[in-house]
Amino acid sequence: MIKFYGYKRCSTSRSAEKWLHEHDVDVDFQDLVEQPPKKEDLVNWMTAHQDRGLRYFFNTHGMDYRKLHLKDQLPDMTIDEAAEMMSKNGKLIKRPLVIDGDKLTCGFNEDVYKDTWLSKRA
Template sequence: MGLTYYGYPKCGTCRKAKAWLETKGLNFQEVNIAEAPPTAEELRNIIAVSGLELKKFFNVSGTKYRELNLKDKLPTMTDEEKISLLSSDGMLIKRPLVFGEGKVTVGFKEEEFDNIWTN
């Protein structure tokens, strides 16, 4: 099945994660998260597999997040509204987002990638 890597080419953290995946020889499909964000259905699946809270998928340091004042709006939104919002704009999603083989990582921490993608 391989992995799907959602990243943004101008993001330094994404470039580090992509280089890590390539160095380890892992097969992955690269998707520009700004041009083709995951659909709401894909996000539901990714979130379920991850076991993480939905709020962990938001790019809280992003410009869009601040522009939309999501810090104040998210607490009153339903999970479906949040997923719909994330799927509408890839720049709202914390990146890189890597998933496949029943595993998910959000963001890039080398130790976490070592534990999840090489074991």
């Protein structure tokens, strides 16, 4: 089953979850603020999708991101350092983070969701 890391108070998470349900895609919801993904999982995902860059995984519009001045730190940050931070503060993760096997998306874009979550479904 598709794992959906979202935040109930986030309108983007709510829109993405609603879109998936409207397209008959079942997800297992986990609140990424109350229970962020494990560091090991984040390292694996960021490593497998490192072609997207670390910025792809960060909630660059979030208050915590700005407060910690991560924009300046990002160019020199390692995957391990990023995963450590995100595993302790889920608000740093771009939401929703949706994962199923080797497929992963951050944020919500209908075209990306169609291509990723609707194509070649079993």
